[in-house]
Amino acid sequence: MRCNAMPVWYHENPAMLHVGVESRRNEYTPFAPGQDPFALKDESSRRILLNGVWDFDGYASLEDLPENWLAIRPRGSMPVPGNWELNGFGKPVYVNVRYPIPYDPPYVPVANPAGVYRRTFQADLSSGMRWLLNFEGVDSCFYVYINGQFLGYSQVTHNSSEFDATPLLRQGENEIMLLVLKWCDGTYLEDQDKWRMSGVIRDVFFLLRPEKRIDRYTVTTVPAGKGMDVHVRLEATAPVTLRLFAPDGTPLPEKTDARGESFFHVEEPLMWSAEKPHLYRLVMETDQERIGEKVGLRTVCIREGVLLVNGVPVKLRGVNRHESDPVTGACISREQALKELLLMKQHNINAIRTSHYPPAPEFLRLCDEVGFYVIDEADNESHGSVDASLTTDNNFDYSGISLLCNRPDYEAAIDDRIHGMVDRDINRPCVLFWSMGNESGYSVAFERSIRKLRAKDPTRLIHYESIHLLKGAPIPNDSADTLDMVSRMYPGLEEIRAYLKRPYETRPFFLCEYCHAMGNGPGDLEAYWQLIYSEPRLMGGCIWEWCDHGIQIGLTDSGEPMYAYGGDFDEPDHDGNFCVDGLVFPDRTPHGGLKEAKQVYRPVRVEQTGQDTFVLRNTRAFTAAQEDLFCRYEVTANGQTVLTGEVALCLPPLGEQAITLPDLAALTGENLFIRFIFTARQDTPWCSAGDVVCFDQLPLSPSLTLPAEPEHLPGPLTVEQTRKGITIAGEGFCHTIDPYTGLPAGMRFGQEQLLDAGMEYNVWRAPTDNDAGFRRSWERFHLQEVAPRVYDMAVTRDDRSVTVTSHASLAWLIHHPLLRMTTTVTVYANGAVAISIDGQVTPQRPALPRFGLRLMLPETFRRAEYxxxxxxxxxxDKRRASWWGAFAEEIDQARENHIKPQESGSHTGCVALQVMNDHTAVRIHANAPFSFNFSRYTQEELTRKRHHWELRPSGHAVLCLDARHAGIGSNSCGPALDAAYQLTDQEWHARFCFEPIRLKEV
Known part of the structure; x- marks a missing residue:
């Protein structure tokens, strides 16, 4: 359909989704005869790219658009692709669930920002080709004009629209103008958790096509005996020649079935999988053009509740991925996408959910080639409709999420988005599941679209998490046969176990979102995967999410990027840093969470079965470990290597290998560990030979043994007690005990003061994003402000030491004391100080973040050995990327510079620690394994500041020693922190001994 008249406005009419748009087709690029049809698409002479800098004018409201706007050349400029808000027009807005406009579908605000684009191009019409104008993505809708005449209208931000511009073109120079609107009726279906930005966000180009041509095609691969048949269903108006080539270039013969239809039969096929992405090459030719399609031979199905790819059980070790860049916004180039995929591959990720819209088409082709399983998700999300049910008592009914999808006027739009995705991506072997959208409730609109899709493509699985939100939707129950799996977001482990016990449910279970990676997290990955590997019906899951969505707004003085999040652009309504919740920073630098995921997603797991016997388990479905991995091991005693060796791998896909290491039996020593290290056997696009792919460390000792405190010999000590404190002096040292805390206020060793301020009891940590479930209760009880109250102090002594015993509490205004404590500080004749704390938590108090001591050391202390x-x-609960050993680090080396400051940099399971400057060390002993954190920043500073670049060093070396430190979890969005990692004990005991050591004279 084509219209030459000035249109009425369509953007508030759900019945007019597309005007002048060609019928949907699968994505491909035609090439001229003689060209390589498998070259990069920009090399095709039949593809004329219109990307670049366009003329541009932005209007705060569509109402401000001049009546003769088509005759006015815009005075500004805008990159295509590009987001307005990152290029000088408007400001980014970040909201998660809430709509950024009033909920009044299909209407949008009258003050609807509009962008007018213009550019010219040359057209040679002498060949008689049709000029098909393609837009791969425009947010949110657009009207397009050629030479002043209306060509058409379209919406759906993340899908392609194609127009036949031929009748409006003239020989030579032509003009194209676009009117892009920020909001339209489709905005209510695009309420994804992301920055709300507008513009032309993907490629714009012409395809030059002959009148008689291939319009669309579908490639289907089906098992046939021991081989595979490849069927090509064409819609064409010209004779077509088909040729299929094996991955090594061998041509395969074309055959004809009993109905006279052509197909290819492949004996002994090389099957496509994420591990081994073999691709055959299909060439389709007419006398005027060539199209190349890379074909993956693979099957996917559910059998007895288990996900099978090519008939083999597969686990999805996945991530959720938005299209986001700190500089280019929603515009992602091929090079950017490839960089991401190689980084994912490097970290043992094999699956991607395209949350929550179809990605740029080139991304899926890269997934075919690099090897990923993809859950391709339709551009459907109406999560904000939940808020439409908000009542005056500030409650809402979550069934409101189905408000929009139950509207008859939106049924066609929902269907259009689902089938537009399917029609575009139908030939991508990487796509295992079609996902109907995200958080949009459920209704007959989805039911009908799913059943239509089942008939269109029976070769893939269908996913939709929101089906369980059925209240108010006329669908019988969540066991409806429309979907192939049960999918949930952020279930706890007990919920998953309960699902597996349902007698009426046989489908597999998929974690479409789990383990929220916001900030310092996630902290509970390993527990999920131990359960997933133990249950065949658990398919795996996709961590939320891949990348932080920070927007770069500058550089610090040291050259580090400064990233903004919600609220940094003066938005009246925003969701703060909830968009900063990825495994990688916005520039794709890995967080600690990605390193943790790499280990949890490791391809080989090791279990100890006896004193010197082990079982290696291959978690991959199609790759024998010895194909691409070497294995070596190292045994350490107290962190020092005492034995090394190699393992000759013979570990088939999903198989086991039992090994015996007889040399282990003769080993003696404390704190024995064995670490199996798996390295790459050869170079790949994502790693070099010798790179560590994964490791597994296992304890050989039954428990950790702590080094004994040094022997404390008799010696002369003096004691002076005043109102200002108790001073204890000996040969070469002088220590002071604070009467208001019962802890050391000063420790002088030789001529050096070892404390810049008095020691403190420490129960506070700068809340992590995943502490969301605890933070309110911590702040309600003022854990960050509790101060000690000493009730009494007593001094005792013997020939080796002086001991100060105090009874105290930690409390703040209003509340009963948080803790009541008995503390003993013992000063020995050699200058060592031992502190023992016995504490009792007052009932009905929150779980603590930590329990221990804080020391403000001079800032000359810069090194820790532990x-x-x-x-x-x-x-x-977050240590799989670490191993137990002996290490040294500079101050803040382990601290991660999170975009929003928070707790990080701790080391758990420690038995020994020494902090030092150039001439003095303080050796620290404890009565049980402990954690420590060594930083220039205080918890107060980390708590107070909103951005990492605002942080100011304290002027001290801040040493936190924790007898216990709570786990991390993923409670920013996920379930509560597992009880095993919460600090809910009523009674606490800690002992630390500080031994000053002279390294050299000052």
């Missing part, structure tokens, strides 16, 4: 989990930071 024996525990390193070299990166580690916590009780």
């Amino acid at each position: 024996t525990g989990y390193g070299p990166g930071d580690s916590y009780a």
Whole structure:
């Protein structure tokens, strides 16, 4: 359909989704005869790219658009692709669930920002080709004009629209103008958790096509005996020649079935999988053009509740991925996308959910080639309709999420988005599931679209998480046969176990979102995967999410990027840093969470079965470990290597290998660990030979043994007690005990003061994003402000030491004391100080973040040597990327510079620690394994500041020693922190001994 008249406005009419648009087709690029049809698409002479800088004018409201706007040349400029808000027009807005406009579908605000684009191009019409104008993505809708005449209208931000511009073209120079609107009726179906920005966000180009041509085609691969048949269903108006080539270039013969239809039969096929993405090459030719299609031979199905790819059980070790860049916004180039995929591959990720819209078409082709399983998701999300049910008592009914999808006037739009995605991506072998959208409730609109899709493409699985939100939707139950799996977001482990026990449910279970990676997280990955591997019906899941959505607004003085999040652009309504929730920073630098995921997603897992026997388990479905991995091991005692060796791998896909290491039986020593290290056997596009792919460390000792405190010999000590404190002096040292805390206020060793301020009891940590579930209760009880109250102090002594015993509490205004404590500080004749704390938590108090001491050391203390989990930071439930050993680090080396400051940099499981400057060390002993954090920043500073670039060093070396430190979890959006990692004990005990050591004279 084509219209030459000035249109009425269509953008508030759900019945007019597309005007003048060609019928949907699968994505491909035609090439001229003689060209390589598998070259990069920009090399095709039949593809005329219109990307670049266009003339542009922005209007705050469509109402401000001049009546003769088509005759006015815009005075500004705008990149295509490009977001307005990152290029001088408007400001980014970040909201998650809430709509950025009033909920009044299909209407949008009258003050609807509009952008007018213009550029010229040359057209040679002498060949008689049709000029098909393609837009791969425009947010949110657009009207297009050629030479002043209306060509058409379209919407759906993340899908393609194609127009036949031929009748409006003239020989030579032509003009194209676009009117892009920020909001339209489709905005209510695009309420994804992302920055709300507008513009032409993907490629714009002409395809030059002959009158008689291939319009669309579908490639289907089906098992046939021991081989595979490749069927090509064509819609063409010209004779077509088909040729299929194996991955090595061998041509395969074309055959004809009993109905006279052509197909190809492949004996002994090389099957496509994410591990081995073999691609055959299909060439389709007419006398005027060539099209190349890379074909993956693969099957996907559910059998007895288990996901099978090519008949083999597969687990999806996935991530959710938005299209986001700190500089280019929603505009992602092929090079950017490839960089992401190689980084994912490097970290053992094999699956991607395209949350929550179809990606740029080139991304899926890269997934075919690099090897990923894809959950391709339709551009449907109406999460904000939940808020439409908000009542005066501030409650809402979550069934409101189905308000929009139950409207008859939106049924066609929902269907259009689902089938537009399917029609575009139908030939991509990487796509295992079609996902109907995200958080949009459920209704007959989805039901009908799904059943239509089932008939259109029976070769793939269908996914939709929101089906369980059925209240108010006329669908019988969540066991409806429309979907192939049950999908949930952020279920706890017990919810998953309960699902597996349902007698009426046989489908597999998929975690479409789990383990929220916001900030310092996620902290509970390993527990999920131990369960996933134990249950065949658990398909795996996709971590939320891949990347932080920060927008770069500058550089610090040291050259680090400064990233903004919600509220940094003076938005009246926003969701803060909830968009900063990825495994990688906006520039794709890995967070600690990605390193943790790499280990949890490791391709080989090791289990100890006896004193010197182990079982290696291959978690991959199609790759024997010995094909691409070497294995070596190292045994350490107290962190020092005492034995090394190699393992000859013979580990088939999904198989096991039992090994015996007889040399282990003769080993003696404390804190014995064995670490199996798997390295790449050869170079790949994402790693070099010798790179560590994964490791597994196992304890050989039954428990950790702590080094004994040094022997404390008798010696002369003096004690002076005043109102200002208790001073204890000996040969070469002088320490002072604060009467208001019962802890050391000063420690002088030789001529050096080891404390810049008095020691403190420490129960506070700068809340992580995943502490969301605890933070309110912590702040309600003022954990960040509790101060000690000493009730009494007593001094005792013997020939080796002086001991100060105090009874105290930690409290703040209003509340009963948080803790009541008995503390003993013992000063020995050699200058060592031992502190023992016995504490009792008052009932009905929140779980603590930590329990221990804080020391403000002089800032000359810059180095820590420790024996525990390193070299990166580690916590009780987030330590798989670390291993137990002996390490050294500079101050803040383990601290991660999170966009929003928070707790990081801790080391758990420590048995020894020494902090030092150039001439003095303080060696620290404890009565049980402990955690420590060594930083220039205080918890107060990290708590107070909104951005990392605002942080100011304290002027001290801040040492936090924790007898216990809570886990991390993923409670920013996920379930509560597992009880095993919460600090809910009523009674606490800690002992630390500080031993000053002279390294050299000052």
